[in-house]
Amino acid sequence: MKRVVAGLILQQGKLLVCQRTRHQTMPLKWEFPGGKIEEGEQPRDALRRELEEELGILATIGDEVARIQHEYPNGGMVELRFYIVREYKGELENRIFRDMQWADPPELPKFDFLEADLTLVNDLARGKLL
Numbered sequence: 001m002k003r004v005v006a007g008l009i010l011q012q013g014k015l016l017v018c019q020r021t022r023h024q025t026m027p028l029k030w031e032f033p034g035g036k037i038e039e040g041e042q043p044r045d046a047l048r049r050e051l052e053e054e055l056g057i058l059a060t061i062g063d064e065v066a067r068i069q070h071e072y073p074n075g076g077m078v079e080l081r082f083y084i085v086r087e088y089k090g091e092l093e094n095r096i097f098r099d100m101q102w103a104d105p106p107e108l109p110k111f112d113f114l115e116a117d118l119t120l121v122n123d124l125a126r127g128k129l130l
Helices: 043-055 105-110 115-125
Strands: 002-011 014-019 034-036 058-060 064-071 077-085 087-089 099-103
Touching: 002 043, 014 105, 034 043, 043 058, 043 077, 064 115, 077 115, 099 105, 105 115
Parallel strands: 002 077
Antiparallel strands: 002 014, 002 034, 014 099, 058 087, 064 077
């Protein structure tokens, strides 16, 4: 099972959402920034590393707000851990995404999110978790 971490980066009540490029798996889908946990890596350390690689920020990783296991139709299994990020150092820089936007939680369902993220997206849109 692939283990993945993602950051719910919160600023003035809005969440940062990121769109994959055409060349990534599941192209043009929206997601929360993050990535795979490497062998021997702790989840928070993995998220800190991923956010630095993808966005150029040094994030303070907060509480885990959700953990989801999802099986894709092709049989791929993923475990996603979502952490709140309220503080970071540095300027956000789009290093790998096609697009990035700040979205109010009720607007999240308008984005074409990855299938594994949909339960969380709907919970956030209904004002749960944050």
